[in-house]
Amino acid sequence: MTTFQLNDFALWTALVTPFDQNGSVDYNCLAKIVDDQQQAGNGILICGSTGEGLALKQEEQLNIVKFICDLKPTVPLMVAVGAFDLPAQIAWIEACNELPVHSYLLTAPIYAKPGVIGQTQWFSALLDAAKQPCMLYNVPSRAGISIPAQTVKNLSEHENLWAMKEASGDINEFLAFAGAAPNMKMFSGEDTLIPYLAAVGAVGLVSVCANAWPEATNLYVQKSLAGEGTDLVPVWNSAISSLFDVANPIPVKVLMHKQAVLNTPVLRAPLTHLELESDKAILAADSAITEWLCQSRTHLRIVK
Numbered sequence: 001m002t003t004f005q006l007n008d009f010a011l012w013t014a015l016v017t018p019f020d021q022n023g024s025v026d027y028n029c030l031a032k033i034v035d036d037q038q039q040a041g042n043g044i045l046i047c048g049s050t051g052e053g054l055a056l057k058q059e060e061q062l063n064i065v066k067f068i069c070d071l072k073p074t075v076p077l078m079v080a081v082g083a084f085d086l087p088a089q090i091a092w093i094e095a096c097n098e099l100p101v102h103s104y105l106l107t108a109p110i111y112a113k114p115g116v117i118g119q120t121q122w123f124s125a126l127l128d129a130a131k132q133p134c135m136l137y138n139v140p141s142r143a144g145i146s147i148p149a150q151t152v153k154n155l156s157e158h159e160n161l162w163a164m165k166e167a168s169g170d171i172n173e174f175l176a177f178a179g180a181a182p183n184m185k186m187f188s189g190e191d192t193l194i195p196y197l198a199a200v201g202a203v204g205l206v207s208v209c210a211n212a213w214p215e216a217t218n219l220y221v222q223k224s225l226a227g228e229g230t231d232l233v234p235v236w237n238s239a240i241s242s243l244f245d246v247a248n249p250i251p252v253k254v255l256m257h258k259q260a261v262l263n264t265p266v267l268r269a270p271l272t273h274l275e276l277e278s279d280k281a282i283l284a285a286d287s288a289i290t291e292w293l294c295q296s297r298t299h300l301r302i303v304k
Contacts, residue, residue: 001100004076006133006162007185010204011221012043012078014050016211016249016256017064019266025060027067029263033211036261038073040214042207045105048080049142050208050249055268058088062095069099078135082107082143086125093129104134105165105206108143119151127155133162135206138177139189140168149176156181165189165206166197175200191240194221195229208248209240212255212286216293235292239285246275255282 015037018029037044046068047053047061056064065079079096081089081104093104106126108119127134136155140146146168155161161181166174167189178186178201187204188194194205203225210217223232243251254273257265265273276282 001102002072002074004102006043006076006103007203009041009043009076010225011041011210011218012045012187012204012206013037013210013214013217014045014048014206014208016253016262017047017051017053017056018262019264019268021264021266023266023268025064026263029261030064030067031071033256033261034068034071034073036214037210038075040210040218041075042210042214042218043076043078044068044073045078045080045206046101048082048105049139050211050252051080052249052268052271053080054083055271058092061092065096065099065101069101076102078103078105080105080107081126082110082137084109084111086122090125090129093126097129097131101132103132103162104130105137106134107137107139108145108147110143113145116148116150116154119147120154123151123155124158127158127160130160132160134160135163135165135187136161136184137165137189138168138173139165146173147177149173149180152177152184153180156184163187163203166202169193171197171200174202191217191243192237195224195232195236198224198229199227208252209243211249211252212243212259212261213289213293216289216296219293219296235288239289242281242285245281247271250275251282254279255286258283259286 018026020026079101138147163185165187185203187206188197188202189206191207191209205221254265254276256262
């Protein structure tokens with residue numbers, strides 16, 4: 001297995017899962033979008049919420065992970081872990097441990113709303129099962145509950161705890177997590193917030209919009225980490241917002257279909273591309289980001 005320094009990758013793309021018209025995984029298209037991400041130098045997160053992981057059977061998830069591993073991408077791979085049944089999640093990690101993956105994304109157990117003790121036990125069991133570094137994922141809007149800062153503190157000395165994806169939208173939560181585990185790397189889980197969170201210690205972004213704009217989003221993150229966030233906000237906030245007009249990943253898959261990157265905009269139930277009534281906003285966003293990238297490239301050539 002290729003060895004990567006995970007801290008060298010400031011951008012991880014929460015990869016969409018492409019489907020054909022019948023709803024089966026489109027593996028030819030999957031190979032293409034993996035290549036787009038490696039060409040941009042982005043780490044790849046497989047079967048997360050943007051990848052509709054919970055709508056995929058575990059056999060499908062495993063086939064997707066195996067397929068991407070067989071492509072031998074030149075960037076690291078992270079596999080999402082998240083549902084409700086702890087033994088099933090441990091078994092999932094154990095299956096992936098046999099594959100050349102480089103990290104795991106560990107989500108709080110959905111729906112049950114456990115407290116500090118329950119979440120500490122949950123994450124401890126997953127961290128113990130993993131053979132690779134792990135990123136915790138705080139996403140109360142999807143899990144139904146936040147990860148308590150005390151839970152993070154309880155886990156802070158675990159050898160497999162590497163990072164956290166913070167997607168609550170609350171800077172106070174971000175700071176509390178950073179204080180609870182000072183050696184843990186902090187990543188923004190929201191594309192719009194990386195210019196702001198970079199100023200208080202974020203080292204990178206786990207991104208939705210990088211699916212549609214792999215190279216541009218990489219540059220957006222680099223500039224954010226370099227302290228140029230104020231200049232980025234006007235263009236990027238509006239563009240990113242268009243990708244969340246309805247539930248993720250509906251708009252980004254529709255846009256990627258319009259870009260001829262995906263063969264269809266098909267999603268798994270209960271999601272459907274029909275929820276997006278107009279493509280005007282995403283097409284305007286695509287034009288704006290394309291223009292921004294062209295201008296940025298021109299500026300870089302001038303500076304050099």
